[in-house]
Amino acid sequence: MHYENVVDLKVTQVDQSRIDQVDFDNLMFGKTCSDHMMICDYEDGEWKTPEIIPYGPMLMEPSAKVFHYGQAVFEGMKSYKDGDGKVWLFRPQQNFERINTSAKRMAIPEFPKEYFFSALEKLLNLDYEWIKPGIGNSLYLRPFVIATENGVSASPSNKYRFMIITAPAKAYYEGSVKVIFAEEYSRSADGGVGFAKAAGNYGAQFYPTNLAKAEGFDQIIWTDADTHEYLEEAGTMNIFFRIGDSLVTAPTNDRILDGVTRKSIIALAEEKGIDVQVRRVSVKEIKDAARAGELKEIFGAGTAAVVVPVSAFRHGGEDFELPQLENSYAKQLKANLLDIQYNRAEDPFGWRYEVEIEK
Amino acid sequence: MHYENVVDLKVTQVDQSRIDQVDFDNLMFGKTCSDHMMICDYEDGEWKTPEIIPYGPMLMEPSAKVFHYGQAVFEGMKSYKDGDGKVWLFRPQQNFERINTSAKRMAIPEFPKEYFFSALEKLLNLDYEWIKPGIGNSLYLRPFVIATENGVSASPSNKYRFMIITAPAKAYYEGSVKVIFAEEYSRSADGGVGFAKAAGNYGAQFYPTNLAKAEGFDQIIWTDADTHEYLEEAGTMNIFFRIGDSLVTAPTNDRILDGVTRKSIIALAEEKGIDVQVRRVSVKEIKDAARAGELKEIFGAGTAAVVVPVSAFRHGGEDFELPQLENSYAKQLKANLLDIQYNRAEDPFGWRYEVEIEK
Structure with missing residues (x-):
């Protein structure tokens, strides 16, 4: 196109x-x-x-x-x-x-x-x-x-x-990242500018992220500012959770960026027959799933980062490790996405745009 | 000093x-x-x-x-x-x-x-x-x-x-301003950067303020992002409410700027023997007080604006007019503040700082 x-x-x-x-x-x-x-x-x-x-x-x-x-x-x-x-x-x-x-x-x-x-x-x-x-x-x-x-x-x-x-x-991030689920700081308010790629949304995350880094983590997964009970996004990436064989991600709202990679991952996963659930996802649900062995993957998705697996997360003083699966959804979906982006596969969605090179 | x-x-x-x-x-x-x-x-x-x-x-x-x-x-x-x-x-x-x-x-x-x-x-x-x-x-x-x-x-x-x-x-604002109490948009989140004079806090207010201006108002008084029930600040000014003879203003928190004019107004009012209440103030309280004839004044206080009376406010589709009092707290406190700032009165608080002029 x-x-x-x-x-x-x-x-x-x-x-x-x-x-x-x-x-x-x-x-x-x-x-x-x-x-x-x-x-x-x-x-x-x-x-x-x-x-x-x-x-x-x-x-x-x-x-x-x-x-x-x-x-x-x-x-x-x-x-x-x-x-x-x-x-x-x-x-x-x-x-x-x-x-x-x-x-x-x-x-x-x-x-x-x-x-x-x-x-x-x-x-x-x-x-x-x-x-x-x-x-x-x-x-x-x-x-x-x-x-x-x-x-x-x-x-x-x-x-x-x-x-x-x-x-x-x-590639922006190599390997996997360790994250903290936000308990005190917030990225954006209801009725605010979180859905926009407004410059100030990013600078406001640097200080809490520095605190996370001092504890040995790479990024923060932001939660809702009201209760800190629901997982939202990672600031430069949207976040996906694989519970059992279902893929869960938060719906966009006025606090969450409507990521292009996010919506592409959703479409690719649905095309593969994966059960995709776009719904609120609570910290409690994720911790319970982790304890029950049902939490298989967490990964971030964004233009700069593409798809990045999360290897560990911390919340409420508890640390959780995630297994690195051989054939993870993250790996499969990233490969599918890159194949379309680099013109190595069919593009059933019509996502590619060819730049007309004059020379 | x-x-x-x-x-x-x-x-x-x-x-x-x-x-x-x-x-x-x-x-x-x-x-x-x-x-x-x-x-x-x-x-x-x-x-x-x-x-x-x-x-x-x-x-x-x-x-x-x-x-x-x-x-x-x-x-x-x-x-x-x-x-x-x-x-x-x-x-x-x-x-x-x-x-x-x-x-x-x-x-x-x-x-x-x-x-x-x-x-x-x-x-x-x-x-x-x-x-x-x-x-x-x-x-x-x-x-x-x-x-x-x-x-x-x-x-x-x-x-x-x-x-x-x-x-x-x-003077930044002349006369009085008409304001809308925020019902949909928000200035900042708990755990965010509202208490900081961060650049992005200001740009984020322009669009909702433009909407208010299109309805004939000058500014928005922001409410808490969670419930929109409590009045916080006006973006470039903190806000004071005179109910009866008491002066009420919201406490600072991580959403509200700790204004220098705000804290000076509080000190000046207390020195004058005015009952100053630094506490949460709800939209309902202010509307009820207005209906009962108990709401005497609303005014903003900030470095650029100094002290600016509010002449009217809108909330929930209702419009309220405020009487312009002869000897209002706003006028008295502004005069007291200016007298100290311009070295026309004693400075019991030690607020003035003399710049040493060399020539």
């Missing part, structure tokens, strides 16, 4: 690519940006024509509202190269719709679809060499919007900047 | 002040910055020596973490000039402590006290002419910290920038 309505953008290419300076075998996630980026300003009530320019620092007013009021949203996407050198996106329409959902909640004007897809197509053409083939390799795409109007009064900005930067990536 | 331990900072002054271009009678709050700003970078585990430089745009990496993860906190303070040309701050130690409290919750390293006070002293000396005398006039001070490390992975930054920018201000 191509996007039909690609518009011409103003393009300024780099004189000299930086690609030769990059060690593609030792990439830190999100640290090295590719040669080009998209930049598009909103002023006087409209988005101006996007431009593609060399990646690099930009001038910002210290009083720009993004620094003071966190009016900022983002998306995470990946582009994949198959064995024939074709380039693919995965359900990009979902990311486009979600960044505008996030933007609306943060009082940011919606971005035009034709600009979004035209910029992606052009960036991936220009930085084609930065997309390395091979499972696990990708060019990570980071669309984001920031409030750029100057002025330290707490009101919505009249100026915004939409950008897309890209960074070559290998 | 002076801060004793002022250190020498590196100072680069403007060649030519912009002050002549400023219309001090028609200032938009926070829109025009004064000539100088403080900038201080955190790298390699330490805050470098702060510098004072001309206010102006700065280069930022598009992948800087502040844009993506909202790792940013701020403070709001004012400096006042009295009739003798002396310059005063109001309880600056409170702001210093609170920005570090906010910073800790957002996994940002604490800033040294001697840098904070030295920068304030130097800025107010350099931009002395930007502080206009007269009640209501001030030079607003905006200390803030942003995460500057590049890299779009959701983890705490290793680099930060602490800045202080300043902007001449007249």
Whole structure:
């Protein structure tokens, strides 16, 4: 599936690519940006024509509202190269719709679809060499919007900047992770912005996550702020629980991000005939299932992380270990997902989006 | 009270002040910055020596973490000039402590006290002419910290920038405001970051506030996210209710900002012999009191707004008008507060801080 309505953008290419300076075998996630980026300003009530320019620092007013009021949203996407050198996106329409959902909640004007897809197509053409083939390799795409109007009064900005930067990536998490179920801290409130990819949702998790890390854990699985009895999401991943042979995950609501990987995993599992239950899942149920030997797997699912098994969790001072199964749902579903993403299998869902490469 | 331990900072002054271009009678709050700003970078585990430089745009990496993860906190303070040309701050130690409290919750390293006070002293000396005398006039001070490390992975930054920018201000709100008590949207969760002046707390309020504005209201008074039954704060102000002759305000907790103006109003009211009750206050209590004619006043209190009377509120489809009293608590307490801030009255609490002006 191509996007039909690609518009011409103003393009300024780099004189000299930086690609030769990059060690593609030792990439830190999100640290090295590719040669080009998209930049598009909103002023006087409209988005101006996007431009593609060399990646690099930009001038910002210290009083720009993004620094003071966190009016900022983002998306995470990946582009994949198959064995024939074709380039693919995965359900990009979902990311486009979600960044505008996030933007609306943060009082940011919606971005035009034709600009979004035209910029992606052009960036991936220009930085084609930065997309390395091979499972696990990708060019990570980071669309984001920031409030750029100057002025330290707490009101919505009249100026915004939409950008897309890209960074070559290998798998985000290797192996498995150990998690703590949140008992004190919270990620978001009912009626808040948890469902949005709003910048402040992420920074707010760093301190509790540091406390978890000091105890030897990698991440927190957030629970509902009211009671801390129900498991919600992991901040950069949605969470799945395999109880017996059923796969359980929390329904999305205004606290939980509607993850693209989450909904794809649900669809893949259902297609395989797995009993998928989208329902509230309590800490008690999971601990009881673990004690009874019924809890077979926990895994996270997200664009950056793809699918990551949880090897252990802590709650209420109790530690639980999870067996690492030979033929786990996590492994099977990850393999199915990657096969579709990298054009190695049929795509019965129509999820793949082929980027038209001009050269 | 002076801060004793002022250190020498590196100072680069403007060649030519912009002050002549400023219309001090028609200032938009926070829109025009004064000539100088403080900038201080955190790298390699330490805050470098702060510098004072001309206010102006700065280069930022598009992948800087502040844009993506909202790792940013701020403070709001004012400096006042009295009739003798002396310059005063109001309880600056409170702001210093609170920005570090906010910073800790957002996994940002604490800033040294001697840098904070030295920068304030130097800025107010350099931009002395930007502080206009007269009640209501001030030079607003905006200390803030942003995460500057590049890299779009959701983890705490290793680099930060602490800045202080300043902007001449007249009173923030004129007259009174009409408010809606929140029934659907929320500002913060238990266990979240509501008590911190974290950037994302503010951007998250813009959309619900826009909805309120579309109905003819100015602000939202936030209620607890769990039940929406208890009144908390107004986002940029804490809220006081006068029921009969008692003054009631919600206790601070991890959802409510510990406002400097709030605690000063409480102290001033107690000194005047007013019965002050710091306790949970329900929507029902306020509506019942309004119906019984017992609700005399509602007002907000914050650094930017000082004290602002509420003239009307809406909840559950019901509208309530508040009488505008001749000798209201809001008017009395605001006058008492301004008299202390502008050095026009005794300061029994030791709240004023005199800035040593060198010239």
